[in-house]
Amino acid sequence: MSWKAGLSRYLPCVRFFACPDSPSSRGVMTYYARNYDHLKILNPNLPLMIRTVENAMPAVTTELEWTIQDLLRFMIQTGRFRDTNGSISEARVEAAKAYLSTDWDKLSIERWKSPGFDPERPGLDEDEPAWKENPQIQANLGTFFSMKNAMSEQLEVIKSGPDNEYTRAENALLMCQRVDLWCAGEKEVEQAVIHLYKLGRKLNEREVELPSFIAEYYPGPHKAQFCRKHNPIPTANRMQRCKPLPATTDEGEVMVECAELK
Template sequence: MSWKAGLSRYLPSLRFFACPNSPSSRGVMQYYVKNYDELKLLNPNFPLMMRTVENAMPAVTTELEWTMDDLLRFMIQTGRFRDNNGTISEARVEAAKAYLSTDWKKMAVERWKSPGFDPERPYLDDDEPEWKDNAQIKSDLATYFSMKDAMKEQLDIIKSGPNDEFTRAENALLMCQRVDLWCAGPKEVERAVQHLYKLGRKLNEREVDYPAFIAEFYPGVDDMAA
């Protein structure tokens, strides 16, 4: 199957930007006009938009669902955890690695270890203001609270970098879903679209394993009670 037919499977939309009167946007305009019918035929419900305005930087963008894991891997791989003197911050790198190694499945199981009680229930403190003093709940959820406290401590360390390090990394990662196409020809535009397609495929392709029957039961879930 052509990669063009998979655009709507892995990307939420594509937006092209161009200046209608600038030669620097000619390649983007030509690619869009030439390929629009084919792309819409292969992806009928896929938002494929062109935005034109004077002096616009020609580009193509999409919107991807980045996760915290994606951001931390990006920061580690690109060496963005740096102290004021320019050296790599081992403390923040180790905190990021520890966060990435969190056993989310175990944490989900531990959350329901106290029958009939959910520590993440909305308005819990308003409904049961003294729940934290309940010895049985504290005992049942000791592992969950320990994992949650460790995760919070890791995030505090990760976000403690100087010069808005974390926010700047978030913005840099978001820019990965935009390709500037100043003076690019139609072939370069197509390669940019392919790049976004491959990026979306990497992030959004998931193998779903549907069990033949219920193999796990989390105590404490009201709607699962017989």
């Protein structure tokens, strides 16, 4: 029961694939039909979808965001850093381990060592094209730039593998959020959903880093409206009940004279 109620907390959606006429998809079809109502009651906002196509491979999948750290750990654990002769590439493995050992807290602190300046601000090169020539900024952010350069060099080594090694590893990692269920029974389908739940719980327990700059602005109302009797700002129904009579204050705000006060 507990994992079923937590699906919507850790997973953005759950998709089932099945062929309606194939016996190999019978387990997926039966599980979906028998458990949809129960799962939907526990997770009313979670999309539980099934796509039925002729000759479809029965499967269940979800959508999760992987980080570079997850990808590098996956490549190290599965031995995907290989040279053309099939041997493990020690250079790329060491570069991946060095990237994983990056002190992210220190990098975040060093980013703000120059007062009033953010080297990661979007559009910085367009707004201040000569900022890289500022000696004060270079002195304050020297450690930050050295750490960023080291990370860039490490990623360049990591992605230098033959035969699109890095891209193929990305695709392989994405397939970890899909479970094929050919001729699977209902219990196997449930275990696949539990696997996706545990995967989402692991990923979503990461602390979310909020942006350090304002990306969107929401202007307030040009002229606020108040009712002297029904404060705070009245709703549409209350405004209609009050039969407001507009009046202007010295500050230019639009006041609402409630007809009930007349």
